[in-house]
Amino acid sequence: MTHKVAIIGGGVIGGGWVARFLLNGWDVAVFDPDPEAERKISEVLSNARRSLPSLYDKALPPEGSLRFHDDIGPALDGAVWVQESVPERLELKHKIHSQIVNLGPADAIIGSSTSGFKPSELNAHGGRVIVAHPFNPVYLLPLVELVGDGQTCARASDLLRAVGMYPLTVRKEIDAHIGDRLLEAVWREGLWLIKDGICTTEELDEVIRMGFGLRWAQMGLFETYRIAGGEAGMKHFMAQFGPALEWPWTKLMDVPEFTDELVDLIADQSDAQSGHMSIRALERLRDDNLVGMMRALKKTGSGAGGVLNAHEAALPQAITRDLPVTVDRTVPQSWTDYNGHMNEAHYVEASAQATDRFMEMIGADAEYVAGGQSYFTVENHVCYLDEMNEGDRLTITTQVLMGEGKRLHLFHRLLTAAGDVAATVETMLLHVDLTTRRTSLPSEAVAERLGQFARNHADLPRPESAGRGIEGGK
Template sequence: MSGTAAIIGGGVIGGGWAARFALMGWEVWVFDPDPEAERKIAAVMANAERALPMLYEAPMPPRGAIRFVSTIAEAVAGADWVQESVPERLDLKLKIYRDIVSHASSEAVIGSSTSGFRPSQLQEGLPDASRIVVAHPFNPVYLLPLIELVPGVKTAPEAVDKAKEILTGIGMYPLHVRAEIDAHIADRFLEAVWREALWLVKDGIATTEEIDNAIRYGFGLRWAQMGLFETYRIAGGEAGMRHFLEQFGPCLTWPWTRLTDVPEFNDDLVDLIAGQSDEQSGHRTIRELERQRDDNLVAILHALKGREAAAGKLVLDHDALLRGPLGDGVPLVTVRRTVPVDWTDVNGHMNEGRYGQVFSDASEELMTHVGADRAYIDAGNSYFTAETNIKYLAETLAAEKFFVETRVTLGAGKKLRLWHEMKREADGETLATCDQFLLHVSLETRRSCPPLAHVAEAVERLAAAHGAQS
C-alpha cells in the first residue's frame, strides 16, 4: 500500500516520519516554516536511506519524492495520512489542527506525534475530530517500529482501522492504546526510569556513563527481546511469574526508589548532567552518534529477525510483504538488497561467508520460482547444493545496494546448475560470481531422486529459455 503523506513539522521526529514514508514508496509533502527544514530532513533522510534497506532481503519499493511547500493547505490537500510533529504546545497544536481539518481530505487519517497530550485534548473545539489520533513514534522513526496509536473519544473506529493498516504497511507496529492517559504507555515507563536516574546522578551515586552502562550491558539486552514481564517470568524459575512475585513482591514496599519525589530542576542539576554527558560523549558529533546508533539497531534487529523474535519478527513479516514474483526475465533477478552493516569484517568490506549466503538466497528464490517452495520442502522434497565455485571480483561495502542475476545452465532430471552474477546497483559492476550445482533429493531417504513433475517441467522450461543444453 502506498499513497501520499503530509508531514507538518520537519524536526527530528517529522524528518523520521518523512523518511519512513518516502522509503516505503509514499509521496511526501512537508510543511515547516524553519528555513533550515529542507537541510535537516535531508540529513535524516541520508541516515535512513543508508540504514533501513539493510534490514530487508526483499527489494525496497521505489523511493517516493519529498517535496516542501509553503502552507499547511498545500501539504495536506489530497493526503492519505497527515502527521503533525510540531513542538509540545497545546495552543500551537490546536491552531494547526484547525488548519489541517479545514483543508485535508475527509478520508485522511490525522496523526499526532505528541508524547504527552491526550487525543481528546487535540480534538477540542474542532468541527470534525473523527479522524484524529495520537500516533506517537520512537526515534529514529525510520528504524524503530513501535507506534502508540491512541484514539480519542471522538475518533471514528474506521479511522483507527485505517491507521493500523497504513502503519503496518510501512513496516511499523501500531500498539492500540485502549484508554487515554497522559504520556500514553512507553513514555510513562521511560519517565520513571529517567527520574530515578536523575536522582542517582544528583546524589552522586552514579555518573551518566555508569547508568548507561548498567542499561546497555545488563537488562537493556533482555528488554530488547523480552520486555519487562517476560524477563521477570524467567527470573521466577520453573515456577514462573507467580513465584517471582511471591519472592520479590515484598521489596516493592522497601524505600529503594525515589519515584514519588522529583529532584529540583535548576541550573546546578543541568550543569551536572550536561557536564557528565559532554565528558561521556562530547568527543563525537551528533551525526556520528546517530550512525553508530543506527548501525547497532540494524545489527540487533537483524539478529532478532534471524531468530524470528520480537521486533525482528515484524521486519521478517514486512519483508515477506515487500517480495514480488521473479517474473520471466532472462536472466532472472533473484536478489535485490542492501549490504547490512553486520555483514562486514575488520577490513570494512563484506565477509566472504556472506557471499555464500547471497548465492544461497538466490538459489532459494529460484527454487520457490519453480515450485520447490516451503510447502514442497515440508512434503519431503528439496534441492541440495553439491558444489559451488565462488569468485570474488570487487569489494562490497556496507550499505551498498546490489542485485543478483541468475541463469539456469543445466536442468535435467535431478540435476540443476545455476550461474549467479552479483552486481553493484550503482554502476552494474560485477562483484562476484558463483557456479552452483544442485541435486534434487528426498528428505525422507536423504538421497538424490527426480523432482516432482511440476518442478521438473518448470526447471526444464527455464533451462531452455536461458539457453542451456539439457
C-alpha cells in the same frame, strides 16, 4: 497505488516520519516554516537510506516523491494521512489541527506525534485527531502508540503495518501514554542517582545497555520476569520479589528540582560521555547497532524481528532470470540457516578469516595495512563437501600454492572436529598499494616470510580441486 502523506513539522520526529513513508513508496509533502527544514530532513534521509534497507532481504518499493511547501494548504491536498509533529505546545497544536481540518481532505487520518497530550485535549475545540506517537528513530523503530477513536485507529493500524511499523492501540487515554510513562520513571530515578553521586550518565547508560536493555529488546519487562521465576513461573517471581515494592529503594515520587547545578552536572557528564562525536555520527552509530540487533531478532521472530519478518513477507519479490592452522573456532548460531546447517556464505567468511590470519603471519597485518599496503582478494572458488552445524568445532589449515611477486595463491581446508574436510576454498590475492589503488610488490620483509611458507609447501601434493572450475554433466 501510491499514497500521499502530509508531514506538518519537519524536526527530528517529523523528519523520521518523512523517511519512513518515503522509503516505503509513499509520496510525501512537508510543511515547516523553518528555512533549514529541507537541509535537516535531507540529512535524516541520508542516514535512513543507509540503514532502513539493511533490515530487509528484499528490496523496498521505489521511493515516492518528496516536496516541500511554504503553505500548509497545498501540502494537505490529496493526503491520505496527515502527521502533525510540531512542538509540544497545546495552543500551537490546536491552531495547526484547525487548519488541517479546514483545508485538508475530510477523510484523511490526522495523527499527532505528541508524547504527552491526550486526544481529549487535542480535540477540545472540535478536532478529529488521534495520537500516533512514534519512537526515535521513526524510520527504524516499529512501535507507534495509537490513542483515540477506535475506527480511525483501526484504519491507521492497517496503513502503518504497510510501512513496516507496529501499531499498538492504547486501551484508555492517559497522560504520556504507555512508553513515555515508563521512560519517565527510569529518567526520574536516573536523575536522583546522578544527583546523589551514585553514578555518572555514562555509568547509568552502561547498566542499561549492558544488562536489562538487551533483555527488554526481545522480551520486554514481564516476560523477562516470568523467566526469572524459573520453573515455578511468574507467581513464584511475584511472591519472591513482590515485597521489595514496599522497601525504600526508589525516590520515584520525589522528583529533584531542576536547578542550574543539576542541569550543568548532567550536561557536563553527557558532553564527557559523547561530546567527541557529532549528532549525525551518533545517529549512524545508533542505526548500525539497531540494524545489527534487529536483524538478529529476525532469526527467531522475537520482538521487532517479528514485525520485520511480516513486513518483508509482504514486499514484492524481484523476478530475474603439516600446514599452519589459521582458524580454530566453533560455528556460531548466527552462521546457520533454516536447515540448521552452516550457511554457504559463511564458508567464505570463515576462509576470509583464515586469509586475514595468514596475512598476519607473513607480516601483512593491521600495521602494514595502516602503512598503505595490503593484499586484495580477486577470486575465490569454494567446494562444499560436508555439513557444519551450530557449535561444531571448525579448524582451517592454509596451504600456499604460490607466493611470489604480486600474487598470493592460497588453498584453505575447512576441517570438522573429526578431521574431515568440510569444504575447500581456493583464494587468489594481489598485493596493492592503497595510495595508488594499483598492484605493487610487497615489502621485502613480507616477501621473505611469504617465500619461506611457499618453499616449505612446495613439496606438498597439489590439492585435487585446485584450479578447478564448476563441473557439470556428471
